[in-house]
Every structure is written in C-alpha cells, then in structure tokens.
Amino acid sequence: MSSWRFLPVALAMVLPVLLCVGWSWFHAVGEVRKDASIAAGVVRVQTGTILTQARELLVRLVDLTAKDCGEALPTMQRWATLNPYVRALILAQDDRIYCSSAVGATDYSITEFHRWPRSMTPAGWLYTAQGTPMAPDRPAILLGVPGRDGRSGAVVVDGRNLQDIINSVATLGDFQIELTLGEGAPVRSASWTDWAGSVEPVYQEMTDSMNGAKLRISVVVPPQALGLEWQKLLLTYVPLSLLAGALLAWAAYRLQRSRQSYREQLRRAMAAGEFHVEYQPVYSQVTGRFEGVEALMRWMRPGTGLVRPDIFIAAAEQEGVIIELTQHLLGLIERDMREWDTPPGFHVGVNIAPEHLSSEDLVPDVRAFVAATAARQPLLVLEITERSLIEDSGRARRNIDTLRAEGVRVAIDDFGTGHCSLSYLQKFPVDYLKIDKGFVHAIQPDGEEALVLDVIIMLAHRLGLSVVAEGVEQRFQFDYLTERGVAFIQGYLFSRPLRSADFMAWYAGQSRPVVPD
Numbered sequence: 001m002s003s004w005r006f007l008p009v010a011l012a013m014v015l016p017v018l019l020c021v022g023w024s025w026f027h028a029v030g031e032v033r034k035d036a037s038i039a040a041g042v043v044r045v046q047t048g049t050i051l052t053q054a055r056e057l058l059v060r061l062v063d064l065t066a067k068d069c070g071e072a073l074p075t076m077q078r079w080a081t082l083n084p085y086v087r088a089l090i091l092a093q094d095d096r097i098y099c100s101s102a103v104g105a106t107d108y109s110i111t112e113f114h115r116w117p118r119s120m121t122p123a124g125w126l127y128t129a130q131g132t133p134m135a136p137d138r139p140a141i142l143l144g145v146p147g148r149d150g151r152s153g154a155v156v157v158d159g160r161n162l163q164d165i166i167n168s169v170a171t172l173g174d175f176q177i178e179l180t181l182g183e184g185a186p187v188r189s190a191s192w193t194d195w196a197g198s199v200e201p202v203y204q205e206m207t208d209s210m211n212g213a214k215l216r217i218s219v220v221v222p223p224q225a226l227g228l229e230w231q232k233l234l235l236t237y238v239p240l241s242l243l244a245g246a247l248l249a250w251a252a253y254r255l256q257r258s259r260q261s262y263r264e265q266l267r268r269a270m271a272a273g274e275f276h277v278e279y280q281p282v283y284s285q286v287t288g289r290f291e292g293v294e295a296l297m298r299w300m301r302p303g304t305g306l307v308r309p310d311i312f313i314a315a316a317e318q319e320g321v322i323i324e325l326t327q328h329l330l331g332l333i334e335r336d337m338r339e340w341d342t343p344p345g346f347h348v349g350v351n352i353a354p355e356h357l358s359s360e361d362l363v364p365d366v367r368a369f370v371a372a373t374a375a376r377q378p379l380l381v382l383e384i385t386e387r388s389l390i391e392d393s394g395r396a397r398r399n400i401d402t403l404r405a406e407g408v409r410v411a412i413d414d415f416g417t418g419h420c421s422l423s424y425l426q427k428f429p430v431d432y433l434k435i436d437k438g439f440v441h442a443i444q445p446d447g448e449e450a451l452v453l454d455v456i457i458m459l460a461h462r463l464g465l466s467v468v469a470e471g472v473e474q475r476f477q478f479d480y481l482t483e484r485g486v487a488f489i490q491g492y493l494f495s496r497p498l499r500s501a502d503f504m505a506w507y508a509g510q511s512r513p514v515v516p517d
C-alpha cells in the first residue's frame with residue numbers, strides 16, 4: 001500500500017488549518033482596517049468643523065482687504081481672539097504680508113519663511129504647514145481668499161487642536177496618523193515613527209475639503225500590532241479548524257476506504273488471512289458413506305462480519321481477482337487437508353469461475369494442488385457453471401480434457417439455473433451434474449412428481465453423468481431423490497458447511513455407513 005494514497009487524507013487534515021490561518025490573517029487586517037477607518041473618520045469630522053469655522057472668517061476677511069492695516073486691525077484682532085482655533089488673521093498684497101492680527105502692521109514676504117510653500121500667494125492658500133513664523137514648530141492650516149486689487153486675506157488656524165485630536169485618536173489602536181491638506185506638509189501624530197512613511201498605510205482616505213483641495217488621512221499600523229490581532233484570532237479559531245481538519249480527514253479516510261477498489265480490499269483480506277474454507281459433506285447413497293466435500297469460501301471481515309460469498313465472489317470476478325482468490329482457496333484447502341484423515345479418492349469439490357477455467361493458470365494450479373495433497377490422494381472435482389461452457393472459446397475445453405486425463409473430475413454446478421445448455425452438455429466431457437437446490441426444494445412432501453427435476457435426472461443419466469443433489473434438507477427430499485437413482489446428496493439434512501476442524505470431528509464420527517432417518 002503506497003503512502004500517496006493518504007495524500008487526500010493529509011490534505012483534508014491540513015486544509016482547514018491553512019484556510020483558518022489565511023482567513024484569520026485577512027480578518028485581522030480587516031478588523032484593524034475598520035478600527036483605522038473609524039479613527040480617520042473622527043479626524044476628518046474634527047478637521048471639517050475647524051475648516052468650516054475658518055472659512056466663515058475667511059469670507060468676512062474679504063471686505064477688510066479694502067482697508068489699510070490700521071483700520072482693519074482691531075476687527076481682525078477681535079475675530080482672532082474670539083475664535084478658539086485661529087492663531088492669526090493676515091492681510092497681504094501679492095506675496096507680501098502687510099497686516100497681521102498677531103503683530104499688527106508689518107511687511108515681509110511669504111518667501112522668507114521656509115516652512116510655507118513659497119510658490120503661492122496667500123490668495124490661493126489651502127494647506128497644512130508644519131509651523132508659522134511665530135511658532136515654527138507648531139503645525140497650522142493656512143487658508144486664503146483673494147480680496148481687492150491684488151490683495152488677499154488669510155486665516156492661520158492653529159494646528160494644536162488638530163494635533164491633539166490626532167494624538168488621542170492614535171492611541172485608540174496602535175495607530176500612526178498623518179493628515180495633509182492640499183499640497184501642504186503633513187500633520188502627524190506623536191506616535192509617528194521614521195519608518196511609517198515607507199510602509200503601506202492600513203487605511204487611507206482622500207476627501208474634498210473645499211475648493212478642490214484634498215484632505216488626505218493615512219493610518220499606519222506597526223506590523224507587530226497586526227501580528228497581535230492575527231494571533232488573537234488564531235488562538236480562537238485554530239483549535240476549531242484542527243477539529244474540523246480531524247473530522248474531514250476521518251471522512252476522507254472513510255470515503256477513500258469505501259472507494260478503495262474491491263480488488264485491493266480482497267487482496268488485503270487475503271494477505272491478512274481473513275478467508276477460510278468451510279466443507280460441506282457429500283453423501284453417497286451408493287456406498288452409504290460420505291464420499292466427499294464441497295469446499296466453500298468464507299470471508300470473515302473484521303468489523304463487518306461474514307461477507308456473503310455470492311457478493312464477494314461476483315466482485316472478485318468483476319475486478320479480475322477471482323483467479324488469485326481461487327489460488328488462495330486452494331492453498332487454504334491444502335493446509336486444512338494436512339490434518340485430515342480421509343481415504344484416497346475422497347471427493348473434494350472446488351468451485352471454479354469461468355475466467356479461471358479458460359485461463360492458462362488452471363492446469364498448473366490444479367497440478368500444484370494435486371501435488372501438495374498427494375498424501376491424501378483426494379479426487380478433485382472442479383465445479384464449473386453452465387456459463388463456462390457457453391462462453392468457452394476452446395481453452396476451457398482443452399483444460400478440461402487435460403485435467404480429466406490426469407484423473408480430475410468435472411461437475412456442472414447449479415444445473416438448471418443458468419442458460420439452457422443441453423447441447424453443450426453433450427459436447428463437453430463432464431462427470432457430474434449438480435442439481436440446483438431450487439429443484440430440490442420444489443419436491444413436495446406428498447411425493448407428487450416434480451416434473452422438471454425428474455427430467456433433469458433422467459437427462460443426466462442418459463448422458464452418463466452422476467447426479468449430485470444440493471440443498472437437501474428433508475428426509476422426503478432425500479427419499480424422492482434416492483428413489484430416482486441420484487447418486488450423491490448434499491445438504492443441511494446431513495450437515496451444514498463446517499470449518500476444517502469441525503469437519504474432521506464430524507467426519508470421525510461417521511465411521512459406519514449411515515442411512516439417515
């Protein structure tokens with residue numbers, strides 16, 4: 001038995017575990033991603049609130065661009081103070097800032113501060129910055145609006161709030177969060193690490209904030225956090241998948257076993273010694289003694305019990321192992337007969353399947369059997385079926401001729417149940433005709449004529465064949481048959497098929513001629 005056959009079983013064992021490992025990885029990623037998206041959502045909503053307030057100020061700033069700084073400053077300072085998110089309000093002429101709520105009238109170019117994108121005048125500002133001139137290391141959001149005559153207004157939103165939100169949301173999971181507005185510099189959570197920028201974010205979203213500027217929020221998770229989540233799921237589901245794997249493997253094993261070809265099962269059974277032979281005595285009414293036995297094969301299957309012979313014999317024929325099985329049977333008989341104490345010429349009937357009868361194996365097999373049982377000198381009777389005769393292409397006939405010349409005898413078994421083969425009967429040189437038990441059971445207790453049976457017996461006698469009646473259970477059947485000159489009687493009336501040892505014991509008790517009553 002080669003080990004590759006267990007591959008499906010092994011696969012059935014391993015597959016659920018592999019699936020579980022794969023599934024829980026995706027599930028872990030999904031869970032972490034879901035949490036990350038919630039965190040990003042909080043950041044997005046808060047940013048939106050801040051931007052909305054800033055935009056309201058921005059709209060109002062447009063009017064102030066018509067005024068000079070002295071006039072606009074008190075209003076700007078008031079607005080800046082009242083709005084909690086605002087760091088400063090700014091008025092600019094092209095790229096020069098001339099008024100700031102924080103420092104009043106001033107004059108410097110936005111290009112002087114390297115943390116601001118210098119390519120754009122405040123009129124187009126809408127981005128995050130890492131700092132402002134007054135607080136270079138505190139993030140900010142810069143929003144601008146075009147005013148009158150090349151002027152513009154701008155709101156510098158303090159990033160403190162945003163930073164706090166991002167930081168606290170980041171602690172919900174093991175998150176590293178980055179927020180970017182437009183083309184600006186990112187605002188990052190305190191948890192942000194050097195490598196965070198080089199890994200694929202577990203979650204990322206882009207939304208329109210205003211004027212087409214995108215608000216991008218990325219959430220990065222360290223690999224070990226994902227690993228931890230994965231591990232958690234694995235601990236829950238791997239035991240279950242192991243169980244599923246075991247069940248599946250067991251099912252696969254059962255399936256495989258049941259689908260394992262009958263051939264393999266029979267071969268295995270032979271190797272395992274699960275077959276034995278039972279012997280049913282055959283009584284000769286001529287001598288009043290038991291002159292022989294029919295060997296019948298039995299398969300005692302562990303866990304199943306006795307397998308019906310007609311089933312496994314038919315299967316063996318179909319699967320092409322009937323010859324092997326019969327060879328095995330002959331071996332078993334040889335072994336049993338070593339213990340026997342039967343006289344020379346004791347009939348041993350062996351059932352031979354059609355395939356075997358017309359094979360090259362038959363003659364050597366029979367010769368080997370005869371040689372092996374030479375000490376007992378049995379008279380071997382090959383019980384063949386009518387089917388064998390009909391299907392013969394010549395080889396069966398030659399085998400029979402050869403073996404009969406060597407002293408082996410041939411019986412037609414189950415006569416009358418198969419195809420009518422009267423013409424074959426005439427052509428084939430056989431010695432006995434075994435009448436099927438069906439005809440015997442048709443005999444009525446009142447002695448009424450069983451017409452077909454009578455004709456068969458007569459036919460056999462006319463052909464010069466001895467008749468063996470099978471399945472004789474009742475005394476009146478026995479009487480009916482012996483009255484008509486049936487030479488041999490086999491059936492429960494005398495004995496059931498017996499194991500070798502039981503047969504020996506039984507046979508030892510039959511030393512005198514018996515006529516049953």
Ligand code: G
Nearest residue numbers: 295296297309310313326329351352353497
């Ligand atoms: O007693 P029993 O139920 O065994 O017989 C069932 C059928 O099985 C019978 O028709 C008998 O001929 C067949 N049988 C029993 N043993 C053998 C065997 O060794 N070879 C073959 N070919 N048929 C057998």
Ligand code: G
Nearest residue numbers: 351413414470471472473490491492493497
């Ligand atoms: O090979 P064959 O079909 O001749 O095998 C004989 C079959 O008949 C076997 O199955 C055997 O067990 C069965 N048998 C033997 N004696 C009797 C009997 O007296 N009555 C019945 N019903 N069956 C029998």
Ligand code: MN
Nearest residue numbers: 294351383413
């Ligand atoms: Mn038989």
